Amino acid sequence: xxxxxxxxxxxxxFLAVDDVSxxxxxxxxxxxxxxxxxxxxxxxKMLTTxxxxxxxxxxxxxxxxxxxPDETRRSFGIVFQDPSLDDDLTAWxxxxxxxxxxxxxxxxxxxxxxxxxxxxxxxxxxxxxxKEFSGGMKRRLEIARGLxxxxxxxxxxEPTIGLDxxxxxxxxxxxxxxxxxxxxxxxxxxxxxxxADRIAQRIAIIDHGKIIAVGTSEELRKQTDTSxxxxxxxxxxxxxxRDEEANATxxxxxxxxxxxx
Amino acid sequence: xxxxxxLWLRQIKKYLxxxxxxxxxxxxxxxxxxxxxxxxxxxxxxAGQGNYLNFLSPGIIGMSILFTAxxxxxxxxxxxxxxxxxxxxxxxMSRFNIMIGRxxxxxxxxxxxxxxxxxxxxxxxxxxxxxxxVIPAVGIMFLMALLFTSLGTMIxxxxxxxxxxQLIMNFLIMPLFFLSGALFPLQGLPKALAIIARIDPxxxxxxxxxxxxxxxxxxxxxxxIFILSSVTLIFLWLGSYFFKKIQV
Numbered sequence: 001x002x003x004x005x006x007x008x009x010x011x012x013x014f015l016a017v018d019d020v021s022x023x024x025x026x027x028x029x030x031x032x033x034x035x036x037x038x039x040x041x042x043x044x045k046m047l048t049t050x051x052x053x054x055x056x057x058x059x060x061x062x063x064x065x066x067x068x069p070d071e072t073r074r075s076f077g078i079v080f081q082d083p084s085l086d087d088d089l090t091a092w093x094x095x096x097x098x099x100x101x102x103x104x105x106x107x108x109x110x111x112x113x114x115x116x117x118x119x120x121x122x123x124x125x126x127x128x129x130x131k132e133f134s135g136g137m138k139r140r141l142e143i144a145r146g147l148x149x150x151x152x153x154x155x156x157x158e159p160t161i162g163l164d165x166x167x168x169x170x171x172x173x174x175x176x177x178x179x180x181x182x183x184x185x186x187x188x189x190x191x192x193x194x195x196a197d198r199i200a201q202r203i204a205i206i207d208h209g210k211i212i213a214v215g216t217s218e219e220l221r222k223q224t225d226t227s228x229x230x231x232x233x234x235x236x237x238x239x240x241x242r243d244e245e246a247n248a249t250x251x252x253x254x255x256x257x258x259x260x261x
Numbered sequence: 262x263x264x265x266x267x268l269w270l271r272q273i274k275k276y277l278x279x280x281x282x283x284x285x286x287x288x289x290x291x292x293x294x295x296x297x298x299x300x301x302x303x304x305x306x307x308a309g310q311g312n313y314l315n316f317l318s319p320g321i322i323g324m325s326i327l328f329t330a331x332x333x334x335x336x337x338x339x340x341x342x343x344x345x346x347x348x349x350x351x352x353x354m355s356r357f358n359i360m361i362g363r364x365x366x367x368x369x370x371x372x373x374x375x376x377x378x379x380x381x382x383x384x385x386x387x388x389x390x391x392x393x394x395v396i397p398a399v400g401i402m403f404l405m406a407l408l409f410t411s412l413g414t415m416i417x418x419x420x421x422x423x424x425x426x427q428l429i430m431n432f433l434i435m436p437l438f439f440l441s442g443a444l445f446p447l448q449g450l451p452k453a454l455a456i457i458a459r460i461d462p463x464x465x466x467x468x469x470x471x472x473x474x475x476x477x478x479x480x481x482x483x484x485x486i487f488i489l490s491s492v493t494l495i496f497l498w499l500g501s502y503f504f505k506k507i508q509v
Contacts, residue, residue: 070353070355071353073351073353074353076351083343084345084347085344086271086275087343088274088275089275093271093274096267097268097271097348098352100267101264101352102352102353129278
């Protein structure tokens, strides 16, 4: 369903993603883990047509994001790490715009929007402006919106950040259901290891732009001779705390500015 | 079509909901009409140029369209920083259509702003020579709005954040306004200024409004419309070109 081959992204001298190859099968739940600044979000951006790779190729549902962006975009839904809602619109209007942009027919759009808003418990607030929402509510709305068009592949970039355990469980239950009933492929990143352990069928760990391990949770634990995924993760990526994320974005910004001058 | 419509509608809704922005953008034209329209009226009259408020009003309408339209275009930076742009960019809608939807929305808002300023000018004593010409005048306003929204979009596609904004304000928007003949007649200008005014697309918009509303054009209505349409097409093309190149 997703196939990345020798994917590389350079920002100036900085190698954000370095010769990454992996495959996600149809209907699989796949976790993409790594410390801050490891290259997770950059990889997702290349998979989802937002960034063009420096080299290497991607096939998403058989489509190439660089040459056939529109076909590719029809195949997936995404919940971004940072907010992408329109604060000046209501929850309902945000859902409507999304549904129309993705060609969801009228009746179905209204029915599903209602179902999803009820599911994330925002139905009674559907006519409130998003700027009045708390962080957690925005997150829930964002998730509901990403699911509206029932895509073949769903990308979730740290979807559960800032959610309480109740909502988190609720969300994963829904996603599993979707995965089971519609065969939706799920690709997600998270910093909660127990979440990856519990939900994902296979896990890839990326660090310094390179994939350092791929396999089931059990395989990763065996490989590192540890008893939990968290320990396996630490064994693979070391215990040094990263401040790479800021640096990477800084570099990116400097680059962009330099390029634009 | 429906997708373009929904992006258009989004912009209209946002505009109608931001009361502060609406009121704020009316304060400036009011001030100009009051201070210049009334303040310089007698001097203008004595110089044999007629009623200054009448002369000034199309200029102030043009000014408010210029400001609102360029800001609507530049809002793109905002959308990029606060994320909504990403939502549209990953959707199966062509970049060209996204740009068109946004631009039409911004242009409609700017046109509405122009019409409101025209109504205010009427209260202040602006008197069109021919009331029927108000309708084509609104058409001209829309053309101007389209032109400057595309220009704003183009600028926003090239900028990373709001830091460059002050530069744009001082080196682009202000000169476009002050050198356009919004405030002074285009006849008998010093050569340099006459040439600059000829390069400034806003001059043609305001001139067309004067031709329609006051029977007092300088370049000629046909020339005005020709230049406005051509520059709009060029800016739309450039705007969509740069918009397509945005990477988030």
